[in-house]
Amino acid sequence: MSSTETEFRDLQSAATSHRGDRVFNRTITGAAFTALVVLAGITVFLGLQAIPVLQTQGLDFLTTSIWSPPDYGIWGMLYGSVLLSVVALVIAVPASLLLSVFMVFLAPTWVAKVLTNLVDLMAAIPSVILGLWAFYILSPVSEEWQQLLNQYLGWIPFFQNESGNFSGTPFTAGFVLAIMMIPIVTSVTREVLGRTPPELINAAEALGCSLWTMLRYVALPYGRGGLIGGVMLGLGRALGETIAVFFVLKIVFDPVNYYNVIESGGGSVATLIVAKFGEASGPYETQLLLAAGFFLFMMTLLVNVIANLIVNRTGRLQK
Amino acid sequence: MSTTQVFDESRVASLAEQRPQAPWGTRTASFRTIVILAVFIPAAIVTGLWWYTDIAKPVLMVAGYLPLQLAAAIVAAVALRGKKSAFDAVIIVLAIGATVFSLVVLVSVLWSIVTKGLEAMSTAFLFQNNEYISPSTPLGYGGVGHAVVGTVVIVGISALIAVPLGVMTAIYITEVRGRAVPYVRFFVQAMSGVPSVVAGLFILTVLILSGALNQSAFAAGLAYAILMLPTVARTAEEVLRLVPEELRTGALALGSTRAKTVLRVVVPAAKTGIITAAILGVARVVGETAPLLLTALKNDKTVLNPFAEPISALPTYIFDNVAQPYPDAVIRAWGAALTLMIIVAILFTLTRLFSSRGPSK
Numbered sequence: 037m038s039s040t041e042t043e044f045r046d047l048q049s050a051a052t053s054h055r056g057d058r059v060f061n062r063t064i065t066g067a068a069f070t071a072l073v074v075l076a077g078i079t080v081f082l083g084l085q086a087i088p089v090l091q092t093q094g095l096d097f098l099t100t101s102i103w104s105p106p107d108y109g110i111w112g113m114l115y116g117s118v119l120l121s122v123v124a125l126v127i128a129v130p131a132s133l134l135l136s137v138f139m140v141f142l143a144p145t146w147v148a149k150v151l152t153n154l155v156d157l158m159a160a161i162p163s164v165i166l167g168l169w170a171f172y173i174l175s176p177v178s179e180e181w182q183q184l185l186n187q188y189l190g191w192i193p194f195f196q197n198e199s200g201n202f203s204g205t206p207f208t209a210g211f212v213l214a215i216m217m218i219p220i221v222t223s224v225t226r227e228v229l230g231r232t233p234p235e236l237i238n239a240a241e242a243l244g245c246s247l248w249t250m251l252r253y254v255a256l257p258y259g260r261g262g263l264i265g266g267v268m269l270g271l272g273r274a275l276g277e278t279i280a281v282f283f284v285l286k287i288v289f290d291p292v293n294y295y296n297v298i299e300s301g302g303g304s305v306a307t308l309i310v311a312k313f314g315e316a317s318g319p320y321e322t323q324l325l326l327a328a329g330f331f332l333f334m335m336t337l338l339v340n341v342i343a344n345l346i347v348n349r350t351g352r353l354q355k
Numbered sequence: 356m357s358t359t360q361v362f363d364e365s366r367v368a369s370l371a372e373q374r375p376q377a378p379w380g381t382r383t384a385s386f387r388t389i390v391i392l393a394v395f396i397p398a399a400i401v402t403g404l405w406w407y408t409d410i411a412k413p414v415l416m417v418a419g420y421l422p423l424q425l426a427a428a429i430v431a432a433v434a435l436r437g438k439k440s441a442f443d444a445v446i447i448v449l450a451i452g453a454t455v456f457s458l459v460v461l462v463s464v465l466w467s468i469v470t471k472g473l474e475a476m477s478t479a480f481l482f483q484n485n486e487y488i489s490p491s492t493p494l495g496y497g498g499v500g501h502a503v504v505g506t507v508v509i510v511g512i513s514a515l516i517a518v519p520l521g522v523m524t525a526i527y528i529t530e531v532r533g534r535a536v537p538y539v540r541f542f543v544q545a546m547s548g549v550p551s552v553v554a555g556l557f558i559l560t561v562l563i564l565s566g567a568l569n570q571s572a573f574a575a576g577l578a579y580a581i582l583m584l585p586t587v588a589r590t591a592e593e594v595l596r597l598v599p600e601e602l603r604t605g606a607l608a609l610g611s612t613r614a615k616t617v618l619r620v621v622v623p624a625a626k627t628g629i630i631t632a633a634i635l636g637v638a639r640v641v642g643e644t645a646p647l648l649l650t651a652l653k654n655d656k657t658v659l660n661p662f663a664e665p666i667s668a669l670p671t672y673i674f675d676n677v678a679q680p681y682p683d684a685v686i687r688a689w690g691a692a693l694t695l696m697i698i699v700a701i702l703f704t705l706t707r708l709f710s711s712r713g714p715s716k
Contacts, residue, residue, distance in 0.1 A: 060614035061531055068527035068535070070520050071542035071588070074581055078549065078557045085560060134446075134453035142450055151454065153707070158461050160699050162642020164670045165692045168677055169464045172685070181413050188414065215460055222457075248442035269548075276550025278645040279670075283677060306552045310648055322564070329556040333549070340548030344541070 078333055085326035097327070101289045101303075103312070110328050112292040116206070116303025117335070120281065121274045123210025123297055124217055129267055131214070132221035139222075140229040141247065141255075152226070159219035167280040170212045175284055178208040182298040197299050204286025206293065206302040212280045217270035224266025224347070228259035265347030272340040276332065278306040287311055305332040386435055393431035397423035424448055465696075472693025475686045481694070485655040485667070490676070490684035499691045501657040505572065505668035506698070508661055509651065510637055512576025513583050518633045520580075521587025522622075525632075528588075529595040530603075530617045540592075547585035554581040555646030563650065572661035575651035575668070579640040587636040594628025595621065631709040638702040642695055644670035669695040 089097055093108055100109030135155070139148045179202040186202075189195045232255045240250045256263070281304050288301030309325045309332075316322045401420040404410060410419070425448050432444035480498035488497030524543060528536050558578040562568040598621050606616040622629065652665035653675060667675075669691050676688035 054612050054614075056615075057613045060617070061533075064523050064527045064531050065533055065535075067520050067523035068531075068533075068539045069542075070524065070584065071539065071546045074557075074584075075542055075546055075549075077561065078553060081560050082553070082556060130449075131453045131456060134450040135457055137446065138450035138454045142447060154458065154461060157700075157703060158457070160638055160703050161464060162644075162670065162695060162699065164642055164644040164673050165468065165696060166464065168673060168688055168692050169467055171677055173463060173467050180411075184411055184414055188418075218457055246436075246440045246443045248446055249439075251446070272548045276548075276552065278550070278552045279674065306550055306645070309552050309556065310645055313649060319564075326556055326560050329553050333553045336548055336550050336553075337545060341545055343548075344544040348544075 075337075079330075082326055082330035082333060085323050086330040089324055089327035097324075098331070101292045103289045105317075108324050109289075110305060110308065110331070112289050113287075113303040113305045113308045113328065114331065114335070115292055115294070117275050117305050117332070119206050119293070119295075119297070119302060120210045120213055120285070120304055121271055123206055124213035124274045125267070125271065127211060127214035128217035128221055128270060132218050132225055132266075132270075133263070135218070135222050136226040136229050137251065139226050141251075155219045155222050155226075158215075159223065163216060163277060163280040166212060166216060167283040170208070170280060171283040174212065175203060175208055178205075178211060179203055182207055186298055194295055194297050196296050199300055201300040202298060204284065204300045204302075205298050206285065207297045209281045209285040209302065209304070210297065212284055213274045213277055216277060216280060217274055220273055221266050221270040224269060225259075225263055228262030228266065229255055231262075232258050261346050261349055265343045268339055268343030268346065272336050272343060275339060276306055276336045278304075278310050281307045282310055305329075305335075389431045389435055393427040394424075397427045421452070468689065468692050468696050471686065471689035472696075475690025476693065480687075480690055484657045485672070488655065490679045490681040492683065494683050494686060497687075499669060499672055499687075499694055501655070502667045502669045502672040502691060503694065504657055504659070505651070505654075505666045506641065506670075506695075508572045508659070508666065509575045509579060509647070509668055510641055512573055512661060513579035513640060514633060514637055516576065517580040517583035517636060518587055521584045521632065521636065522591045522629055524584070524588040525591035525595050526617060526622075528592050530613075530621060543585050543588045546581070547589065549581060550645075551578075551582055551643045552645035552649070554578045555649035557581065558646070559649045569662065570650055570652045570665045571663065572651065572658065572666045575647050575666070576661070578646035578650045579643065582643060582646070583636040583640050586639045587632045590632035590635050591625075591629055594625045594632060597628070598624045627709045631706050634702050634706050634709070638699060638706070641698060641702070642670055644674055647671045648674065669698075 089108075096107070096109050098109070098114070099111050100107070101112030101115075102109045135151075139151050143151065182197070182202040182205060185195045186197045190197070236254050236258065237250060240254045245253070285304060285307060286301045287303060287308060289303070293299055293302050305328050309329055312321065312325055316325065397420060400423060401415060404415055404419060405412070425445055428444035428448045429441045432440045436443075475494060477495070477498075479495060481503070482500045483496070483498040484501035485497050485499075486501075524539065527533060528539060555578045558574050558581075562574055562577070563570055568574045602620050602624055603616055606620040607613075611619070647668055647670055651668065651671065653667045653671050654665045655667070658664055658666040673688050673691045673695070676684045676691070679685060679688075
């Protein structure tokens, strides 16, 4: 070991052995683990409520769709959350990708700057306000769209509607979720596409690539991880969204609405919790809602962890 | 020509930093005419159909305007650049379409909030509370005063808890640099994905159902803090990273301890950034409704004691007034939405001001 290295070691140990520093280090380290404590706390305390529910209801709690005492099952809600997210993804992913392509490759710099600010502003709109807007402004318009969809494309199974009632549909709720997702996904995809190395773009252009070929063979493959991660971050948000969906979705347990997105009635775990909390008739129903919250938490945690692993692997956050 | 000119370093450097040339961006006079025609002709046809036929408007836009505009753009692109740019035209039309779509949604939301919210706005609405007010009471009486106070109290409590913890988490990652840094970052990221309703349920089960707390501003503040902490920590981390390494080594070389270096040099250097992080955290939670429905309930009175009783805030006030059969209640909801949006807009502007003024960026 060289002498400078030893000297450095000595200095370092001298520095950390300073009493103020030790106290400081411990305080900061303790605070840094708040996130872990909270996550563990949520898992443990909501999990503790889920155990008795699973004991009394059995696995039927997860596989049946019913909410009438004494039988409870949230399958329809779990499935509904996924269905809403799929509708939201179908709308939001192309829109966000195209929006970020416009901002990164097509728009003049000042337009891109203004758009970035507007997208951030869109992300800042509270979900309760979007819900209010969706209830009074979007819903009537959306009903008209859905009638037309049913009229012209009713032969596609997704656009069947037998009740003639187009309010409270998964389509409208998914549309609101899409509006919430667009700014979240766009802010990631814009950054990812903006990081395509100029050398690669120049090379593609020197080989005679058009914009489309450049996107298809350079920008999209280069940013693939980040793009997928961004979409999944948005998905995590959509799965956990409560209030905006509450105003525009009619919650139905049975029958489960599997794919008729423009048929009235659907489900969402997060919305179920808020909808049933006010009328919960006793500690047992509250416990059921806590258990539902536990499974919602597990679902979003899984999506979010995968999303972050993908995003981190592509180095977006390691600046 | 001497060799020094060939290897002119500034030229080499400028080549290295050269921005992509974007050949699809070059323009000529005929280019402009053709593009203008390609934009104008479909628009004119569709405007004609819009006024003189009764085709349903959404159908006209999706089945009429979109294909027409795509066709026109493809024809123009092929005429200007040859066959291989046909797909570029599709991308450009769709990209502009997606941008316009997002802007229409944003404008629709903001426009409806402002126009409908202004119907409710008055000094009485901003300062009075909801006591003795029923949904059918005319607009001149009652307001969101208590809800504004509630929002400020709840958000203030959560900021008092989450901002120090968030900044300390960031300091751990960038300054203390312990062995657990990757894990801490991972947990903070995972925490940012906790749905707001789950944060509310957590506080409900641990503190309220166990009898430790009432449904109150403090309980709601704790739920908000769970949502606020990751935002503060992640922003503060990025800001602390921007503090030049020389400041740290310089302070250490002058004999400062690690703790003093962080507290007296690094944190003050990143002050504006840390304020931005706090504001972003506040903006993240200020409109959250679900945790309040579980942990704060509602109250028509103005409540200042954060422990004593349930409390209303702007989001819960909106929630209570939406879908009421009374038009005045609905207008109150829009008024509260405008009040909330103004608060959000102020926070939004503050972050822009701080981030453009500070040493960051």
